[in-house]
Amino acid sequence: MDKISIAGLLLGIGAIIAGQLLEGGHINSLVQPTAFLIVIGGTLGAVMLQSPFPVFRLGLSMFGWIFRPPVPPFRQAIDQIVNWSNIARKEGLLALEGPAGALRDPFAAKGLQLLVDGVEPDRLRDVLDVEIGAWEQQLKTGAKVWESAGGYAPTVGILGAVMGLIHVMENLSDPSKLGAGIAVAFVATIYGVGSANLIFLPVAKKLQAHIARMVAMREMLVDGLVGIAHGDNPRIIESRLQGYIV
Template sequence: MDLVSIIGTILAFLVVIVGTVLKGSSISALWNPGAFVIVFMGTLAAVMLQNSWQVLRRAAGMTRLIYQPPRHYPDDLVSRVVGWSEISRRQGLLGLESQIDSEADGFVRKGLQLLVDGSEPEAIRSVLEVELDTREQVDMAAAKVFEHAGIYSPTMGIIGAVLGLMAVMQHLSDPSELGHGIAAAFVSTIYGVSLANLLMLPMAARLKTLIGKQARMREILIEGLVSIAEGENPRQIESKLQGYLS
């Protein structure tokens, strides 16, 4: 679990709740069913209209990565690639066949299998880069779901506030209801702006960072596998890959 993300999420709720109390209002003033429906359901409707089911499902699955991000160890990857190159020099490329089943990552297994099959270096690069680009595009589309939600939710908040004020205008003859009605109308704005700036946009940015790190790891892997296929010296391969870690 990523403790920083968990603390950040908790603080996002506390900022609004504690701030409300410190400003002299009550916590109960933050709850408004009408505002909740307009902002949260309206944002969800807009996101659903914009994206396909596959993208939405991928976005939902990626939410856990914010709190359980994959661990990236580029130094370890470089060491493994150098180890594979040493095996290939001693035993030939077929010596790497025993390494395939021990790898949990399907991308790594595919790359090693291409090596064992004797594929040309450029063929290995081409196949793996296509898969890398495709996966990155799919993941970025899913991350943008949260970004789009962060764009739509403030607007939904404004819509909720306007609808609330419209309801207040219908009771101008009863001054005792005006204060309460206006306060309730602006709850929608709080929902919309808070949802965007404390949750959706930060989550989108975090996912994009994780996607970038994953892509960099795979770039290191591709370069290493191509170097092995070209028969480069293990020390040369290590020096080349160390450039990615600078």
């Protein structure tokens, strides 16, 4: 559980509510279903319009990473690579065929199998780098769903504000309806700017940070496999791979 994400979300929303109370306002003033529907519904519709369904679904599924982030097992992977290196030095590359078949990670299994097949180190790196690039791009498109939402929300909030003011202008002769229109106008702006800067954009940035660590994990694996292909000493490989651990 990522406690800092929960703390940040609660602090951001709590600060706004506390400021409202300190100014003598009421929490109910910030609760406007109409404004919420305009901003969230409009933002969601805009994001759905720009995104293919697989990308949109991926972006939504990645939201869980904010509270339960993926934790790349760097230390475990280094130990595994060093073990492969020792096996290769003692028994030859063909002895790694058994470990390759037992791996659950398709990427690691593919890389180790290429090593067993005797692929040249440079060619091995090229093949795996292409796969890493495609995988990284796919994850980044999912994160951009939230980044796009952060861009649309303030504009949709302004749209909600204009709609509220139109409602006010249409009912100038009836003072009893002016308050509701003005409330929607201002609260819609709060919802738009607040959701973008307190939720959507921070979520996008955190997802990008998680993606960077996951990519670094795969790059470390490639570096280790290339070191084994070159016949490097296991201790040298381990020392180099430890540089990936931050």
